[in-house]
Amino acid sequence: MDAIILQTLNGLDKGSAYALIALGLTLIFGTLGVVNFAHGALFMIGAFCAVFLQRLLSLSTVTIDETQKDFLGNPLKVETPYVHNWFGPETGAAIIDWSVPLAILFAIPVMIAVGFIMERGLIKHFYKRPHADQILVTFGLAIVLQEVIKYFYGANPIPTPAPDALAGAVDLGTLVGFDPNVIIYPYWRLIYFFFAALIIGAVFAFLQFTTFGMVVRAGMADRETVGLLGIDIDKRFTIMFGIAAAVAGLAGVMYTPINPPNYHMGMDFLVLSFVVVVVGGMGSLPGAVAAGFLLGVLESYASTTWATTTIPGINQIIIYLVAIIVLLTRPRGLMGKKGVMEE
Amino acid sequence: MGILEVKNVNKRFGGLQALGDVNLSVEENSVHAIIGPNGAGKSTLLNCLIGKLIPDTGSVMFDGQSVLGRKPYEICQMGISRVFQTPEIFGELSVLENMMIPIFAKRDGAFRMHAIESSSNEKTIIEQAEHVLDSLNMADKRHMNSASMSRGDKRRLEIGMCLSQNPRLLLLDEPTAGMARADTNNTIDLLKQISDERDITIAIIEHDMHVVFSLAERITVLAQGTPLVEDTPDNIKGHPKVREAYLGESA
Amino acid sequence: MLGLNKKDFNLLLIVMALALLAPFLLNPFPSDSGLAQFNAGYPDLMQKFVIFGIFAIGFNILFGLTGYLSFGHAAFLGVGSYSCVWMFKLLGYNVLPGIMLSVVTSGIFAYLIGIVSLRRSGIYFSILTLAFAQMSFALAYSVLSNPKFNLTNGETGLQVYADDPQIFHSASAPDLPHLFGLSMRATEKLQIGAWEFQFNAGYYLCAIIMIAMFYLSIRIFRSPFGMMLRAIKSNNTRMNYTGLNARPYTLAAFVISGMYAGLAGGLLSAMDPLAGAERMQWTASGEVVLMTILGGAGTLIGPVLGSGLIKYFENIFSKINSTVLHNWFSFLPEGLEDLMVTLIYPFVGKGWHLTLGVMFMLIVIFLPGGLVEGGQRVKRLFKRRKSSDTDDEATQSTPAE
Numbered sequence: 005m006d007a008i009i010l011q012t013l014n015g016l017d018k019g020s021a022y023a024l025i026a027l028g029l030t031l032i033f034g035t036l037g038v039v040n041f042a043h044g045a046l047f048m049i050g051a052f053c054a055v056f057l058q059r060l061l062s063l064s065t066v067t068i069d070e071t072q073k074d075f076l077g078n079p080l081k082v083e084t085p086y087v088h089n090w091f092g093p094e095t096g097a098a099i100i101d102w103s104v105p106l107a108i109l110f111a112i113p114v115m116i117a118v119g120f121i122m123e124r125g126l127i128k129h130f131y132k133r134p135h136a137d138q139i140l141v142t143f144g145l146a147i148v149l150q151e152v153i154k155y156f157y158g159a160n161p162i163p164t165p166a167p168d169a170l171a172g173a174v175d176l177g178t179l180v181g182f183d184p185n186v187i188i189y190p191y192w193r194l195i196y197f198f199f200a201a202l203i204i205g206a207v208f209a210f211l212q213f214t215t216f217g218m219v220v221r222a223g224m225a226d227r228e229t230v231g232l233l234g235i236d237i238d239k240r241f242t243i244m245f246g247i248a249a250a251v252a253g254l255a256g257v258m259y260t261p262i263n264p265p266n267y268h269m270g271m272d273f274l275v276l277s278f279v280v281v282v283v284g285g286m287g288s289l290p291g292a293v294a295a296g297f298l299l300g301v302l303e304s305y306a307s308t309t310w311a312t313t314t315i316p317g318i319n320q321i322i323i324y325l326v327a328i329i330v331l332l333t334r335p336r337g338l339m340g341k342k343g344v345m346e347e
Numbered sequence: 348m349g350i351l352e353v354k355n356v357n358k359r360f361g362g363l364q365a366l367g368d369v370n371l372s373v374e375e376n377s378v379h380a381i382i383g384p385n386g387a388g389k390s391t392l393l394n395c396l397i398g399k400l401i402p403d404t405g406s407v408m409f410d411g412q413s414v415l416g417r418k419p420y421e422i423c424q425m426g427i428s429r430v431f432q433t434p435e436i437f438g439e440l441s442v443l444e445n446m447m448i449p450i451f452a453k454r455d456g457a458f459r460m461h462a463i464e465s466s467s468n469e470k471t472i473i474e475q476a477e478h479v480l481d482s483l484n485m486a487d488k489r490h491m492n493s494a495s496m497s498r499g500d501k502r503r504l505e506i507g508m509c510l511s512q513n514p515r516l517l518l519l520d521e522p523t524a525g526m527a528r529a530d531t532n533n534t535i536d537l538l539k540q541i542s543d544e545r546d547i548t549i550a551i552i553e554h555d556m557h558v559v560f561s562l563a564e565r566i567t568v569l570a571q572g573t574p575l576v577e578d579t580p581d582n583i584k585g586h587p588k589v590r591e592a593y594l595g596e597s598a
Numbered sequence: 599m600l601g602l603n604k605k606d607f608n609l610l611l612i613v614m615a616l617a618l619l620a621p622f623l624l625n626p627f628p629s630d631s632g633l634a635q636f637n638a639g640y641p642d643l644m645q646k647f648v649i650f651g652i653f654a655i656g657f658n659i660l661f662g663l664t665g666y667l668s669f670g671h672a673a674f675l676g677v678g679s680y681s682c683v684w685m686f687k688l689l690g691y692n693v694l695p696g697i698m699l700s701v702v703t704s705g706i707f708a709y710l711i712g713i714v715s716l717r718r719s720g721i722y723f724s725i726l727t728l729a730f731a732q733m734s735f736a737l738a739y740s741v742l743s744n745p746k747f748n749l750t751n752g753e754t755g756l757q758v759y760a761d762d763p764q765i766f767h768s769a770s771a772p773d774l775p776h777l778f779g780l781s782m783r784a785t786e787k788l789q790i791g792a793w794e795f796q797f798n799a800g801y802y803l804c805a806i807i808m809i810a811m812f813y814l815s816i817r818i819f820r821s822p823f824g825m826m827l828r829a830i831k832s833n834n835t836r837m838n839y840t841g842l843n844a845r846p847y848t849l850a851a852f853v854i855s856g857m858y859a860g861l862a863g864g865l866l867s868a869m870d871p872l873a874g875a876e877r878m879q880w881t882a883s884g885e886v887v888l889m890t891i892l893g894g895a896g897t898l899i900g901p902v903l904g905s906g907l908i909k910y911f912e913n914i915f916s917k918i919n920s921t922v923l924h925n926w927f928s929f930l931p932e933g934l935e936d937l938m939v940t941l942i943y944p945f946v947g948k949g950w951h952l953t954l955g956v957m958f959m960l961i962v963i964f965l966p967g968g969l970v971e972g973g974q975r976v977k978r979l980f981k982r983r984k985s986s987d988t989d990d991e992a993t994q995s996t997p998a999e
Contacts, residue, residue: 039721129963135721136667140891141962143669143884147955155944155952271880275732278725286722317741324733328714331726335717397839423841435839437832440825448829449840451822457843460850461822469822505836512841 006177006186011304013176017193017262019300020200021047024255025277026284026292027204028248034224034287035241038127039135041142044274045149046115046249050256051265052153053114054107055162061087061100102167104261111257112250119249123242146271154267166192166261192261199258203251204293210247211289220244224287279327285340295338299323350375350548351396351516356405358391358572365391366402367572373516378542378549380559383569384593389552392569393520396550397429398422409516420457428509430519434501436508438494442485445493445504446476446511453512476511483507483537499530506537510545517541519551523558535561560584568592606816609899613812616902617805620644621795628792635917638910641785641798642869646909648801648808649865654889654901655808655815656858660851661887662896663824665831667724669883670711670731674704674856676738676878678863680749683756683873686775690767691758693775693782693803693868697861704860705853712852716845719834731883738875755874775868777803782869800869807865811858816898818854827851859886881951888958894968903969908954915953918946 025047032040064083072080088096130138170191177187211217223237280299284291306322349372358366366388373379383389394400398419407414414422437445450472480486483503523531535558542549553559566583568575570592625639657671681703682696689695715726743752750756772781782800818824829837830844837844867873893904920943927935945953965972
């Protein structure tokens with residue numbers, strides 16, 4: 005029982021990432037009718053926003069302290085981050101320590117801007133081109149983006165730790181009556197899950213309760229009719245693209261303490277998020293979210309020692325296997341609507 | 348007993364009764380028109396006939412066999428051909444190739460792996476295709492890209508493609524919609540010629556009364572998903588119920 | 599001739615000449631000149647040209663004709679590679695059984711993946727094939743490589759070890775891949791003046807197979823089957839209402855192109871008996887898509903041109919480092935020299951993939967028909983200048999070249 009709870013919890017953080025990426029993919033697909041192969045790259049750029057901010061905050065002045073010597077006997081070089089000079093050593097250290105949460109504030113405008121530029125500069129010109137062209141051009145863009153990041157940040161994963169205060173783990177088991185030390189769960193993963201739930205809730209609320217969201221939902225259902233009403237739907241769709249980019253980017257920012265970011269993390273997540281979208285049902289937002297969590301948790305179950313000793317490597321392919329079974333039994337996915345992406 | 352028998356067909360979309368108890372019998376070798384105001388359920392009925400929709404209740408029999416639940420290509424192989432409102436042709440292929448494909452399909456069935464075809468066999472197919480094109484007066488256009496033709500020519504080609512398979516029933520969905528007067532008249536003449544020369548049943552859904560009254564031998568009037576009357580064109584013309592249905596629409 | 603019309607036959611002759619004379623054509627610069635680094639007449643590289651040519655020709659049968667964009671073709675390449683090495687391990691180093699098994703296993707594999715993926719079309723199909731390829735990669739990389747059951751040898755890659763059975767291996771046969779005793783590495787060198795030309799047995803085996811595969815693809819393109827595939831791309835509705843079942847046609851095309859990919863994978867192993875999982879990665883699938891669209895999808899010669907160009911640039915670009923760049927721009931004033939080097943450096947050497955991505959985007963945006971379409975545009979431009987009164991060319995249907 006406790007093992008099941010633990011694995012369920014372990015699956016939630018990956019599931020949250022899948023759900024957030026799949027949500028953005030579905031939003032873009034539903035509104036613009038474009039499958040964005042560069043969406044994983046947005047997740048990756050988000051993660052590197054955190055890396056960038058961490059490095060920016062750690063920029064230092066170098067002073068030579070004659071009173072101390074390093075092990076070679078030379079005067080010691082002391083690096084003092086600018087933030088220490090500006091805010092005093094204690095506040096400065098705290099700012100650097102909290103760089104990942106701070107990166108959220110930094111990433112939102114950056115990601116929205118990236119989204120706008122991508123949509124206005126490139127994807128807009130592909131609405132009337134065949135789907136194959138849309139896939140190809142976003143695929144090319146994904147390669148370019150990840151190679152640019154690789155050029156600046158190298159190929160190795162970059163550790164980006166969570167703030168010290170949030171680095172520990174919580175013994176969830178004791179809270180619900182299990183023995184101590186049975187269900188231990190890192191704070192940050194808990195935070196990631198709640199953060200994801202918050203964003204998902206915000207997106208749904210936005211679509212449900214604002215006029216803007218209502219128009220977008222109507223546009224997703226029937227673009228032509230909404231266009232006939234004289235509503236400038238294109239502009240709203242651009243904004244939706246920006247929102248989807250921000251969602252993917254924030255998912256990336258918050259994921260950095262769980263998994264040190266590298267340049268190809270986007271593509272790794274993208275393929276799985278596509279599978280999530282297909283399993284959830286193309287064009288269905290609740291489907292994307294539900295399937296994201298479901299597959300994340302399933303993957304976590306498959307990673308237990310019991311599962312991997314029974315079938316070696318099952319954790320690597322479980323998602324694909326589930327996807328195949330779902331597609332064979334429910335070709336439209338779990339919550340797919342009729343008439344979306346059918347001949 | 349007609350070649351096409353529709354019995355007690357009902358179809359609901361959510362709360363909307365699209366078809367209510369439709370009974371229809373199309374006589375073999377006749378031209379049968381189905382008319383009715385917008386939203387009368389003409390397209391729904393047609394879609395039930397060609398396997399795109401499955402009615403909630405009722406049966407659709409073609410020559411004694413049910414068509415319900417069959418795939419479009421199977422229905423086509425039973426001998427039902429369909430002409431669409433917007434001509435559906437292979438736009439990226441030449442006119443001649445457009446005509447060859449149905450002839451291949453007639454010869455080989457739904458699938459045949461003829462990756463390497465002997466040239467003499469292919470020559471026979473080409474000759475047949477050219478023969479059909481000749482009869483449509485389209486021989487000079489055979490190497491044209493079919494997408495670049497006029498709408499009237501596309502319609503002609505589409506009808507020709509259907510006829511090349513010698514279907515027993517030809518279903519037409521507003522074949523002259525969006526056409527210029529000259530093209531419309533040409534299409535009427537073509538269809539007249541077809542029904543005179545061949546043993547073929549034609550079922551036609553149409554808005555344009557000019558087309559209907561120049562072609563049809565029997566007419567079914569559909570209103571709100573139910574057949575109002577079925578009769579010869581002369582009797583339909585002055586029928587009070589029909590007038591009511593149409594005036595009700597325009598008022 | 600050979601069941602081809604004159605134009606197609608000429609095209610076949612051109613490809614034949616290019617393939618067979620490649621050791622001369624690709625070595626235009628004397629070996630001691632500074633331009634020798636642009637030569638491509640080395641066995642390794644030439645083998646890649648023709649092997650990836652086969653890969654792209656096969657991909658084009660699916661994508662070019664039916665319009666179904668598969669993002670997972672590298673999986674079949676990988677399956678072919680592994681199959682071939684397994685034949686080396688079990689039977690011995692003769693390449694023939696290995697290549698044959700590659701084609702068969704990749705065909706079976708393509709059939710299984712095709713049945714599931716082809717339930718959907720368009721974007722769905724692309725995503726499904728991508729997912730299958732990533733799953734195959736995961737299978738090869740870790741799942742099928744464990745002490746109990748080691749099919750792929752994981753990260754190290756599958757290779758032949760001394761204790762493998764190799765039941766048909768005789769002492770007289772070379773201890774490397776060979777065709778009935780003729781080693782794939784056997785290379786004749788011909789010295790003419792300052793030029794050195796290399797004729798490699800492995801290359802010629804691949805080249806002959808590539809020519810045969812090119813011929814087969816022309817026959818498929820021109821056959822009724824090819825016409826049906828183009829019809830599917832053009833209008834699936836009409837296809838259905840003409841009494842044709844599109845799915846077996848697309849499945850057949852998918853399997854055929856999967857077998858082409860498997861053949862290419864088998865040949866890769868036959869030239870270098872080592873198969874690794876990285877051949878199955880999505881970047882490899884993306885590369886064959888790029889080769890095909892760069893040359894021109896749906897055209898006969900396009901994939902051959904595209905694969906040649908990409909493999910050539912890959913080789914040249916990755917060799918360039920900052921020293922080479924500094925040499926090139928040494929004639930410029932120093933500040934300008936550094937600027938040029940800084941600007942170009944990210945695109946060469948290890949940055950080759952960046953160039954690839956940029957090229958990908960530029961081709962899709964500006965030249966979706968690829969180089970063949972580009973060539974036709976240029977030709978049309980010249981024609982229009984010559985005689986402005988012939989305009990019927992544009993309305994005529996242009997059969998794929």
